[in-house]
Amino acid sequence: VIGYWLFTHPLFAQEKPTPAVVPQQPAVVPQPPAVVPQPPAPPTVDELIKQLKSTDPILRQQSASELGFRREMKAVGALIEVLSDTHTAVRRNAVDSLGLLRAREAVTPLTNLLDDSDPQTRQSVAVALGYIGDPKVAGVLTKKLKDPNDGVRFAAGQTLGLLRNTEAIPALVECLKDKDMDMRLIAVRALGDISEKSVTKDLFPLLKEENPRLRSETAYALGKISSPEAIDALSPLLKDTDKKVRLASAQSLGKLGNKEGYPVALELLKDRDVLLRAQAADALGDIGEKKAIPELEKLREDPDLFVRNAVEISLTRLGWRPPTTTPKTPAKIPEKK
Structure with a gap:
């Protein structure tokens, strides 16, 4: 009895463990989707x-x-x-x-x-007139070739070339003697664009310019003008120290019906310079020598798209046509005996 009392008395009885209280998660209230502000409509x-x-x-x-x-x-x-x-x-x-x-x-x-x-406004006007393309403004633009601001003069010269109005020729020829090399370069390009044979001899002195860029641009302009009297002036440039000058001379001679520059163009067809390879391919099309076809065909797989396009155009000009592929006849399966 005593033992039973000891185990049942509240002082000795083991307390039951209190269950752990599990915290309640707050109820999730659904939020409305975020509103992304829309940009205002353009005016x-x-x-x-x-x-x-x-x-x-x-x-x-x-x-x-x-x-x-x-x-x-x-x-x-x-x-x-x-x-x-x-x-x-x-x-x-x-x-x-x-x-x-x-x-x-x-x-x-x-x-x-x-x-x-404002000189920038004057320059913008000269450029805008080139976009519009009204040749009647040539007379007004020639006056801007003497503008105190170089940007205005350059823009006027470029637009005069685009307009191709022969009225501008005397003023542009005068610019061939300008102290600024860039102005002389722009005048050469403009005269080449106008393509009036009367200026051919005016361009000859620039073939002896110290700057190779000016020599090459002059040679190229003479090709665009296409005056036969330029042949004798262009031929010596095939031995120029600058390869761009040699190539420009070869190409212009080709436009004049002279194939003397064929070896120069063929050599530069293998140049590392992408632009030179493309121009050399173009020059071979101008020269019109059909024996260049095998060399041009090799560049049909050139890694540069610009070169490949120039090659395809020149090959077409030379009368080349892509080979037609004949579909292979499937092999016959021997009949079982």
């Missing part, structure tokens, strides 16, 4: 035109530029009005946009800006 053309009259010059500048990039012809009239804006950047962007739009109705107001106080 319409009408809104951009309206912004050209904003009091904020930066907004006017941006609108003038955007209208050109969008190629919106309905904005031409509004852009012409902006050419008189008091802020230089606004005027310049309007000039660029009118050029991109090829807006012929803007030719007269643009030529008036050739005397703008």
Whole structure:
């Protein structure tokens, strides 16, 4: 009895373990999906035109530029009005946009800006007139060949070449004697683009220029002009120390019906320079020597796409045609006996 009492008395009885309290997880409240802000819709053309009259010059500048990039012809009239804006950047962007739009109705107001106080605006006008392509502005542009700013002079010379108006020839010939080598180079290219045979002899002195780039560009221009009297002047350049000059001479001689430069072009067909290989391939097409076909065929697998394209064009000019592949006849299976 005593033993039973000892084990049943509360002082001696073992306490039951208290169960662990498991923390309750808070209820997950579903959240609405995040709203991604949508970019504002771009302004319409009408809104951009309206912004050209904003009091904020930066907004006017941006609108003038955007209208050109969008190629919106309905904005031409509004852009012409902006050419008189008091802020230089606004005027310049309007000039660029009118050029991109090829807006012929803007030719007269643009030529008036050739005397703008800002040289970058004058340069932009000269470039824009080249995009528009009205040959009537040649007379006005020739005056800009004497602009105090080099950028304006260079742009005017390049545009005169694009316009191909013979009215510009006397002024461009005068530029062949300019102190600035880049101006002489631009004049050579422009005269080559105009391609008037009367300037052939005016270009001969530049074949002896110290700068090889000027010699090669002059040789190339003489090929574009295609005057037979240039043959005797070009032939010595086949032995020039500069390979670009040699190749330009070979190619121009080829255009004149002279194959004397064939070995030069053939040699440079293997040059490491990608542009030289491509030009050499092009020159072989001009020279017209069919025996160049096997050498050109080797470059049909050239790693450079530019070279491969030049090769294919020259091969076609030389009368080459790709070989036709005959489908193989399947082998006959012997019949079982």
